[in-house]
Amino acid sequence: MRTFTPVTVYGLRFTTPLAAFFVLFFLAPLLLLLFISLHNDTALTEFGFSQYTKFFTEGFALPILADTLWLGVQVTLLSLVLGYALAWAFVRSRPSVQTVLIMIIVMPLLTSVVVRTFAWIVILGRQGILNTVLMNWEWIETPARLLYTRSGLVVALANVQLPLMVLPLITALQRIEPNLEDASSILGASAWRTFFKVTLPLTLPGVVAGCLLTFAASITAFISQSLIGGGQMLFMPMYIYQQASTLQNWPYAAAISLVFLVAVMGCVSVFNILGRLSKGYATT
Amino acid sequence: MDLSRRRVLQSALTLAAVQLFPGITHAQARRLVFATFTGSWEEAHKAVLVPAFRKANNNADITLDPMLSVDQIAKVTAARNNPPxxxxxxxxxxxxTAISQDLVEPFPVAQSKYYKDLIPEAQESMGPAIFFQVVGLTYNPETVKKAPTSWLDLWKPEFKGRVGITNMNSTLGTGFMVELAKMKGGxxxxxxPAFKAIQELKPNLAAVAANPGQLASLFQQGQIDISPGNFNAIQILKAQGVPVEWVAPKEGAIAFKTTIHVVKNSPNRDLAVALIEAAMSPEVQSKLMQAPYLVVPTNTKVKMEGEIAKALAKDHAEMKKKFLFQDWKKINEQRAGWIERFNKDIKV
Amino acid sequence: MIIGHRHSLSDLSLRITLWGLAALSIILLLAPTLVVLIVSFTSGFSLKFPPPGYSLRWYEALIDAWQLHFAAWNSIKVAALTTLLSVVLGVSASLGIARSEKAMARVLDSFFMSPLILPALAFGLASLIFFSELGIPVSVTTLVIGHTVVCIPYVMRTTIAALAQLPATLLESSASLGADRWYSFRRVTLPLIAPGVGAGAFIAFMSSFDNVPVSLFLRDARTDMLPIRMWQDLEGKLDVTIAALSGVMIFATLILMVVMEKLTGITKRMR
Structure with missing residues (x-):
């Protein structure tokens, strides 16, 4: 009998073209970014850590990083509340309703992010729909400032990223055995208690996955941050772009991109650890 | 040693890239790229200058890439040998800055048909001036019943959350700050003194626009009611019926000329010269002087009449008397630092 | 009913809260699209809501917007080439990774998926520096390369999922009937994973067409990209033409999505 290679396995050599492509056009540029960031001057003549020292000691950049991550947390929490309820309602809907709902959820994900952001300019503007409605109901007398505010930005971003949160939650909720919830309520637990003690813990892997996607997307949402945040807010993506493009300070831009990258990876690892823990929690 | 190793690595990577994507290293023949300003300037150049240029040059392809001057300089500096x-x-x-950093080449004055017709102040051999700009106060007459008269009106409590400004990347922003400093003893x-005054303006701010073009559109959207502004930025909107007016403050409006330059190492040099030629021509300048553009001409063959004579000045002599011209050589010495500081100070 | 009335109040309040929030989410998901569509038909010059009147003028203005046409055509070109390259490289790599037990396969899998999590803006800047250090001018080719890196994960995710669901017995029987690998691939594997590949290709196309962080650095005026042009137009002049363009894009997306749902069941594959 000849040496047996399972016909269903194609062998790692099929990955060679992509691996070569990634090494050349993904890994090499990132390593170059690291190399460039280790220069003290824009002419790249002197090695040194001064760009990193500048970032961590100057007192301007570090708050921007912290603020960007905090923005991500705020957006993620709001999306989670809205998204969880939507996913919960989804799995309790009739199949025909589900077909429509899933279209409503997926559609924004495929619509251009510029279009979705633009919609929020229309909604939050001084002559926008929200101000019109509030004034018609006589809740406010003069138009409120909603665009170019932090809360406006958080709401808009939470909405733009909502589908990323909802989809993993739906998958997680669909996996729950309905009898578990029933069992809990038969045992005398109140509906709220069942929700927090049974349903929510069982869907933790989905929660973690959704939060990870939403968080990563909202802190890097360059267009939404700049158009809805306005000129008085500065987050890491815009900061990197300004340094690289307007000021042509490549070493510093490279350094702050890498700091941002490491910070994001750090957050992702935290999420991943949480995800692993929650899986253990969900199956026991 | 280190340098040569870097060179070897570079060639190895280039070789690999060329193996995967032959043709990647060739700069493609491209259409003419004209970096105009955002907003009304882009509109005006799209509607008047571009058609005139294309008509005179065999329908040559052209792209407008509107951006602030400082961004234009950054983009060209980054790729001097192959400027975008x-x-x-x-x-x-x-x-x-562009001239001192050797980014532009002299305009071929001798071969030019229209250069000699420009007013003396516009005859700059490194790049002729094609229009003047005037900065004053812009406001919405429907919401601001009494026309503002001074720069200091922006600080009035009644304009809480209704004022717009731009950052110092633009001439508008920097010019305004310098004027403000002068009024307060700087x-x-x-x-x-201007930076101190801006801190006090913060409660009134509704928006800090990315560029003067955005400032105009913020009026259109009702997002702001009053701001420092370019006379020309609002003219097209006004003609469309958007409630927006411009006034010269009593301290004097700020004026400056705008020049047009051929970028050094441009692969489209001849077309670039032809575009500048078209921009100086009396046909283009007289069309741009009329409504809705109302652009101050620099060609002596174009008389300042009608709407523009009423709103600004009847000729260049009156302009020079009426408006303030700032010392940009001195401003340039510290501007980069100011821009950075402004962006830090204005954050909420 | 099993649930006693002691719980009904708690049960009711939970239901009201969750259904209420869900309704709010649906409104929030639908509102932007509807608002843009309504505003795009305005007869006025601003984004005022409700519009003062209705007309098709901004859609007519779109016909003459040659700058937008130019950017849109570039974006379509780049997205199409990116999709092609991503499918060729991605499907091949997926074949190598899926069903492989080797540890290396898992390492490669994470490597190829990493652009999904890394801030793409950092990669965009890295690419710009990389190409300019090599003396390679930015062009459609460099844009396609950059976009492919960030679009590969989408193709691979759906393709690997499709391969994982492939019944091994099918391939084994094909082989036992004497079919060589290439023949089995073409006649058995490919038709079965085609919907998965198609879904991935579609998502890759849409995400390349919509890409901002990479295009931001690798574009210039001659390779203008639609999302960047729209962003700059919104920042520079808040033009209502952009609302009309958004309207067109929304309709196009809707049609493409319905078609892809019929062909590949796209909504199930996006989870």
């Missing part, structure tokens, strides 16, 4: 822009448009400050080299 062929023709730059600059206010006085950036023009000085000068082109001492801007400290």
């Amino acid at each position: 822009i062929d023709v730059m448009l600059h206010d006085p400050g950036p023009a000085l 000068s082109e080299s001492n801007i400290e």
